[in-house]
Amino acid sequence: MTRILREVWLFFWRDLSIARTYRTVFVLEAIEGLFGAAMFYYVARFVDTPGLQRSLPQGGSYFEFSLVGFVFLDYLNAALDSFDRSLEEARDSGTLEHLLITQTSLPVFVAGSAIYPFVATTLRIVIYVAWAAILFRFPLHSANWMGVLAVMAAALLAFSGLGILSASYLLIFKRGNPAKWLFLGISSVAGGMLFPVSILPNWLQLVARLNPVSYAMEAMRSALLGGAGVAALWRSLEILLLFAVVLLPLSMAAFAWSLRRTKINGTLTHR
Numbered sequence: 001m002t003r004i005l006r007e008v009w010l011f012f013w014r015d016l017s018i019a020r021t022y023r024t025v026f027v028l029e030a031i032e033g034l035f036g037a038a039m040f041y042y043v044a045r046f047v048d049t050p051g052l053q054r055s056l057p058q059g060g061s062y063f064e065f066s067l068v069g070f071v072f073l074d075y076l077n078a079a080l081d082s083f084d085r086s087l088e089e090a091r092d093s094g095t096l097e098h099l100l101i102t103q104t105s106l107p108v109f110v111a112g113s114a115i116y117p118f119v120a121t122t123l124r125i126v127i128y129v130a131w132a133a134i135l136f137r138f139p140l141h142s143a144n145w146m147g148v149l150a151v152m153a154a155a156l157l158a159f160s161g162l163g164i165l166s167a168s169y170l171l172i173f174k175r176g177n178p179a180k181w182l183f184l185g186i187s188s189v190a191g192g193m194l195f196p197v198s199i200l201p202n203w204l205q206l207v208a209r210l211n212p213v214s215y216a217m218e219a220m221r222s223a224l225l226g227g228a229g230v231a232a233l234w235r236s237l238e239i240l241l242l243f244a245v246v247l248l249p250l251s252m253a254a255f256a257w258s259l260r261r262t263k264i265n266g267t268l269t270h271r
Helices: 002-020 023-047 050-056 060-091 096-100 106-137 144-171 178-190 203-209 210-222 233-263
Strands: none
Touching: 002 144, 023 060, 023 144, 060 106, 060 144, 060 178, 106 144, 144 178, 144 233, 178 203, 203 233, 210 233
């Protein structure tokens, strides 16, 4: 276990060392967070109506509802994108083949490749929410942080399986997975990100009930805006963990098969 944790840490330190050479990126992301929070605040002032507020699951304002949806979309993007990006960067730098012939196990390689993008995404979200709380009265006082962390962990486990499947597609076909963008498109409409699922037509509400994103969004808003604890969120957490139990082993098996096939064909480092 100590060796595994050390290997995961080395992956994280590698990515952090690369990121530290681009320090202006951190400053630009802090400024971007300010403008992003301001954009949602002023859009909310334009569209807020009593009817809209009554349709929001936790009440409150559209600003709170939409900001949570936006920052959660950042996590979803990280889960779906980080494995692809890590493979592409290793392939472009010529280190992919060397990494995959070491004694590092496949789960450690996958986890180590994802840890820095998730940490960087968390930092970016903290900046967004901090600007929103300082300047625009985003109600952090009502959050249940244990509930927030539980939802975040369950959602990342569930969606990481989709990201690993996408990386398997990249290994075989040498290009991005179009199904990933289809999933993001469906989730942006039927995932409850920027408007409540309850206002959708019945057939789209059915799609939302089959989409894990809608359960993650509902649970995140309940924890962050409604103060719901882990016990109150358990139904949504169960559904997300069920997706994780099914998708993670399936995606790891698909990734291992894709890796073996590219090694046999000699196309591991082809672009």
